[in-house]
Amino acid sequence: MTKKYTKEHEWIELEGDIATIGITNYAQEQIGDVVFVELPEIGDNFSAGDNACVIESVKAASDIYAPLSGEIIEVNEELESNSALVNEDAEGSAWIFKMKISNESELNSTLNEEAYKAIL
Numbered sequence: 001m002t003k004k005y006t007k008e009h010e011w012i013e014l015e016g017d018i019a020t021i022g023i024t025n026y027a028q029e030q031i032g033d034v035v036f037v038e039l040p041e042i043g044d045n046f047s048a049g050d051n052a053c054v055i056e057s058v059k060a061a062s063d064i065y066a067p068l069s070g071e072i073i074e075v076n077e078e079l080e081s082n083s084a085l086v087n088e089d090a091e092g093s094a095w096i097f098k099m100k101i102s103n104e105s106e107l108n109s110t111l112n113e114e115a116y117k118a119i120l
């Protein structure tokens with residue numbers, strides 16, 4: 001499974017037509033101590049670039065964008081009771097949502113790890 005990245009600091013892992021999405025370690029470091037994650041609703045449909053949810057930290061609230069178009073099929077409910085998990089394991093167990101993607105060609109606008117590190 002290949003991990004892709006966006007310029008907005010989200011990561012994507014694709015398995016078939018299901019994308020797991022979260023924020024990068026860099027993003028969580030910039031956000032600071034996370035105190036609340038407002039998850040999208042299962043069944044919500046987003047176009048690539050739409051505001052999908054919000055992460056609130058002691059510093060500010062940050063919008064998280066849908067990196068691909070599709071339908072939300074699962075959310076990480078553990079973040080509702082343990083939002084600090086984002087700071088502990090942003091690119092692992094703190095994934096935010098999963099979506100069934102509707103346009104695989106949108107992956108062409110994402111970055112591989114090397115290209116993502118180059119923009120940091």
